[in-house]
Amino acid sequence: MNDSEINSPPAQGDLSAQVASLQRQVFMLLLVLLVVSATLVAYLRYQDYIYHKDAAAIRPQAMQIITTFNAAKSGINQQGLQDFLKQLVAYGQKNPDFAAQVLKKYGIVPAPPQPAAAAPAKPAAPAPAAPKK
């Protein structure tokens, strides 16, 4: 639309045609919007259904695991356990056989005992191979 069209008074018939055209456009746009929003609503409804279904499906198992773990955890003496592990590591430092047979299996590698200050520096002997159980 240029300036002359805007400024000049349009004829009555032309105006009616324009209004009718705009009404058709609005109607079409509403229809398109309706289709788009209906699709979106259907998609969201589907997502809602899927997530709730999945949550309901894993809930019993998940709750069972969580309950079991919480019950097991409540029966644990954390401090006692820490002490036990520290003692095991200390024992493993003094007894390489124990470290090789038991601790190594669980990925617990005790730090080698501190060499005596007066002892000459020697390369560490390889740890004896763990005998198979």
Next chain:
Amino acid sequence: MKCETMNSVLTFVLGTFVVLGVLFAVRAISGQRDFRALQFGAAQSQTGLNQLMQLNSLVNDTREYGKLHPSPEITRMLDALQAKPATR
């Protein structure tokens, strides 16, 4: 006039869809959070249970080692642990 009525109906239906869309979006987000929380909690608990089982196995292996190589130190450690059980 007919067109105006039709537009009103369409606008009303559109409004209904918007409300439904918001409702389902909120429900979907809530369901997703619920699902993720359950998944995460179960995974964490499973990891914790596996660690406890490993710990139990470590205690059993230590006990077995103590039987094969009797040592007062091992006996003392196991006794201290049994006084306050570490695992069920």
